[in-house]
Amino acid sequence: MRTHAENAELALLLEVAGTPKPGNVDRARDHEDLRFEHFLAGAVGSAAGLRAAESGAPVGEAFEAAVAGMSDQRGGNTQFGCLLLLVPLVRAAAAGDLSEEGVRAVCDATTTADAAGFYRAFEHVDVAVADPPEGTNALDVRRGADAVPELEARGLTLADVMARSEGDGNAREWREGFPRTFREAERILDDDGPAPDRGARAFLRLLAEREDGFVRTTSGPEAAREARERARACLDGEEDPETLAGEFVERGINPGTTADITCAALYVALERGLAV
Amino acid sequence: MRTHAENAELALLLEVAGTPKPGNVDRARDHEDLRFEHFLAGAVGSAAGLRAAESGAPVGEAFEAAVAGMSDQRGGNTQFGCLLLLVPLVRAAAAGDLSEEGVRAVCDATTTADAAGFYRAFEHVDVAVADPPEGTNALDVRRGADAVPELEARGLTLADVMARSEGDGNAREWREGFPRTFREAERILDDDGPAPDRGARAFLRLLAEREDGFVRTTSGPEAAREARERARACLDGEEDPETLAGEFVERGINPGTTADITCAALYVALERGLAV
Numbered sequence: 001m002r003t004h005a006e007n008a009e010l011a012l013l014l015e016v017a018g019t020p021k022p023g024n025v026d027r028a029r030d031h032e033d034l035r036f037e038h039f040l041a042g043a044v045g046s047a048a049g050l051r052a053a054e055s056g057a058p059v060g061e062a063f064e065a066a067v068a069g070m071s072d073q074r075g076g077n078t079q080f081g082c083l084l085l086l087v088p089l090v091r092a093a094a095a096g097d098l099s100e101e102g103v104r105a106v107c108d109a110t111t112t113a114d115a116a117g118f119y120r121a122f123e124h125v126d127v128a129v130a131d132p133p134e135g136t137n138a139l140d141v142r143r144g145a146d147a148v149p150e151l152e153a154r155g156l157t158l159a160d161v162m163a164r165s166e167g168d169g170n171a172r173e174w175r176e177g178f179p180r181t182f183r184e185a186e187r188i189l190d191d192d193g194p195a196p197d198r199g200a201r202a203f204l205r206l207l208a209e210r211e212d213g214f215v216r217t218t219s220g221p222e223a224a225r226e227a228r229e230r231a232r233a234c235l236d237g238e239e240d241p242e243t244l245a246g247e248f249v250e251r252g253i254n255p256g257t258t259a260d261i262t263c264a265a266l267y268v269a270l271e272r273g274l275a276v
Numbered sequence: 277m278r279t280h281a282e283n284a285e286l287a288l289l290l291e292v293a294g295t296p297k298p299g300n301v302d303r304a305r306d307h308e309d310l311r312f313e314h315f316l317a318g319a320v321g322s323a324a325g326l327r328a329a330e331s332g333a334p335v336g337e338a339f340e341a342a343v344a345g346m347s348d349q350r351g352g353n354t355q356f357g358c359l360l361l362l363v364p365l366v367r368a369a370a371a372g373d374l375s376e377e378g379v380r381a382v383c384d385a386t387t388t389a390d391a392a393g394f395y396r397a398f399e400h401v402d403v404a405v406a407d408p409p410e411g412t413n414a415l416d417v418r419r420g421a422d423a424v425p426e427l428e429a430r431g432l433t434l435a436d437v438m439a440r441s442e443g444d445g446n447a448r449e450w451r452e453g454f455p456r457t458f459r460e461a462e463r464i465l466d467d468d469g470p471a472p473d474r475g476a477r478a479f480l481r482l483l484a485e486r487e488d489g490f491v492r493t494t495s496g497p498e499a500a501r502e503a504r505e506r507a508r509a510c511l512d513g514e515e516d517p518e519t520l521a522g523e524f525v526e527r528g529i530n531p532g533t534t535a536d537i538t539c540a541a542l543y544v545a546l547e548r549g550l551a552v
Contacts (some may be wrong), residue, residue, distance in 0.1 A: 002321065012319055027312065037552050038305065040286065044285050045282065074551060275350060276314065276316075276317045
């Protein structure tokens with residue numbers, strides 16, 4: 001029987017192994033400076049932080065530890081967003097209630113110290129984020145630990161920070177009880193075949209369902225719209241996802257948020273009995 | 277900084293990710309019932325046993341725990357042989373002497389209880405092994421825990437058991453201070469490029485250097501000779517390893533022992549500074 005932390009680590013590995021996932025590193029494709037083995041090392045490195053989450057460490061502390069371990073490879077940011085979703089899910093599972101209500105309770109219970117851990121995590125790795133709204137630079141995540149006094153002065157919890165992250169698909173999961181994660185987990189369980197193949201199909205469904213925030217930030221709104229439309233065309237059989245995967249990697253269109261939610265959904269599916 | 281156990285887990289993942297490795301599951305190829313994700317789950321599952329080895333648990337106990345965790349997937353035996361090499365290496369590294377002398381000291385210090393742990397590990401998973409020599413059926417590893425009274429009656433340590441395993445390439449490493457492992461680790465460090473590619477080249481060199489015992493057991497001596505010769509032809513540029521990989525997977529020629537030593541060499545290379 002795998003532990004909750006082991007299921008989370010396996011979800012990280014199954015996510016990156018699934019192919020084709022248009023635009024992402026997968027079993028068949030690398031980016032130039034971000035390769036498959038960076039994700040393998042990132043998963044191994046994050047395991048101690050995931051175990052801390054399972055053992056009841058505060059969410060911010062466990063998340064920072066997971067990100068610090070993940071960063072011990074030369075590819076840069078591999079799984080920051082995945083871990084932001086996995087840590088509260090693992091906490092909810094360890095508390096015996098891996099459900100929308102259970103994970104909502106974990107998120108609602110976060111503190112200013114958790115928010116500080118989240119900010120400190122940005123010091124371990126470069127994360128592509130959107131510019132903060134006008135007038136909120138004091139809380140720009142890129143400030144890392146420098147923003148902690150401001151968090152404390154305002155008494156913001158990690159849940160508050162997520163509530164302010166408009167347009168970020170992972171923050172939306174945090175705010176709303178992980179609805180896409182749980183819905184997609186059920187679709188993965190209803191699917192057939194090897195787990196990585198199910199993950200790749202989940203990725204396409206999620207991308208077709210909603211524009212990817214990471215693509216919007218890194219490649220612009222036009223690319224985000226295109227990625228969604230072409231994922232839908234793949235689902236409708238009008239495009240070949242293998243061909244699209246090659247094209248998106250070449251053009252640097254990288255639906256990272258969609259991969260994060262795919263990973264979170266694989267984790268929930270593993271906890272609910274997906275066999276590997 | 278990865279721990280010794282984390283480096284060992286990463287070595288398991290890098291080994292299976294390296295491609296082409298003629299005849300083996302790799303990043304580009306699955307066997308029919310033994311797929312890439314089984315190795316991912318096997319690596320995750322073995323991590324607790326590897327941590328036990330690092331923490332000073334007896335070799336046999338740590339090995340059995342690693343194999344039990346590894347077996348929690350539906351592919352069957354994925355990394356039994358890798359773990360047989362990794363556990364004493366991790367112990368040697370944790371003791372501060374990852375060298376031929378250091379690992380020899382670990383092996384020499386094994387007890388009858390360690391031998392019993394090794395035998396019990398065979399109860400967790402089906403391992404393809406050669407028939408024991410005439411008159412030694414009482415110590416056939418396939419008897420699992422049933423052989424333990426015989427081990428105890430004869431006072432055999434795990435090192436003694438390995439000394440009796442003629443013709444097994446992993447047992448030979450145990451007996452001789454892991455000479456191929458350490459030599460290949462240096463070649464990996466002298467090589468260039470991504471770690472999985474270095475692993476794939478190490479696999480070919482090792483296969484060209486000595487006939488694979490697992491191929492001999494599962495496909496016969498003729499196939500073992502052919503595998504070695506054709507690996508040599510790949511190194512000489514007379515054969516394309518990609519083509520050979522496809523052919524060997526199709527014919528079921530699976531150089532498992534060579535993969536085990538490749539994994540052990542990747543582990544030593546990681547400990548000696550191979551960057552990922």
